[in-house]
Amino acid sequence: MEHMEGLCVTDCEQCPELVESRSRIVNGVGPDDADLLFLGEAPGAKEDEGGEPFVGRSGSVLDDALREAGLARADVRITNCVRCRPPDNRDPKTEELANCRGYLAREFELVDPELVVTLGKVPSQHLLDRNVAITNEAGSIVDARLGDESYRVLLSVHPAATLYDRSQREGFFETIARAADLSGLADSTDGQASLDDF
Numbered sequence: 001m002e003h004m005e006g007l008c009v010t011d012c013e014q015c016p017e018l019v020e021s022r023s024r025i026v027n028g029v030g031p032d033d034a035d036l037l038f039l040g041e042a043p044g045a046k047e048d049e050g051g052e053p054f055v056g057r058s059g060s061v062l063d064d065a066l067r068e069a070g071l072a073r074a075d076v077r078i079t080n081c082v083r084c085r086p087p088d089n090r091d092p093k094t095e096e097l098a099n100c101r102g103y104l105a106r107e108f109e110l111v112d113p114e115l116v117v118t119l120g121k122v123p124s125q126h127l128l129d130r131n132v133a134i135t136n137e138a139g140s141i142v143d144a145r146l147g148d149e150s151y152r153v154l155l156s157v158h159p160a161a162t163l164y165d166r167s168q169r170e171g172f173f174e175t176i177a178r179a180a181d182l183s184g185l186a187d188s189t190d191g192q193a194s195l196d197d198f
């Protein structure tokens, strides 16, 4: 029973362990025509609870970096490779990533972003289909195919990396600022997002 309505998966039972561990399917959020799309790995406990990607501690780091780049969360699309919370926050399995890939391809195709930013090793490897040493490769721009289309991808460390290794924070913030520039969003926002912070 797999079902997608527009950008949202409403029903899916392809991964038995995830069906067991999730309390809901966590779909992407943000404009359906966003120029900038962030791709994470899979929902964690907070996301499973709230029904939205990146609402826990990693999400706060991402929000801070977006704000510093002059953007608000509402300006960008945020989604995950896998839409259901894995048990004990383990990495999604190859088969689970494969099961969810069609939904992601559909979301990419409909949103058609100017730039995709992969947040961490798992989404980077998933899109590039090779091993990625993310700490070394963060900041690189590559083209990746998903479904029938090719997308411009900027590789980034996961925001959680900045929490256990403070020295990664500056690089992460720089990558997000670069993403705002490359997607054209840095010039097109009217400054409201940053004004709202005062």
Ligand code: URA
Pocket: 040, 041, 042, 043, 044, 047, 052, 053, 054, 055, 056, 058, 080, 119
């Ligand atoms: N980490 C992810 O990769 N995705 C989320 O939605 C939250 C944390």
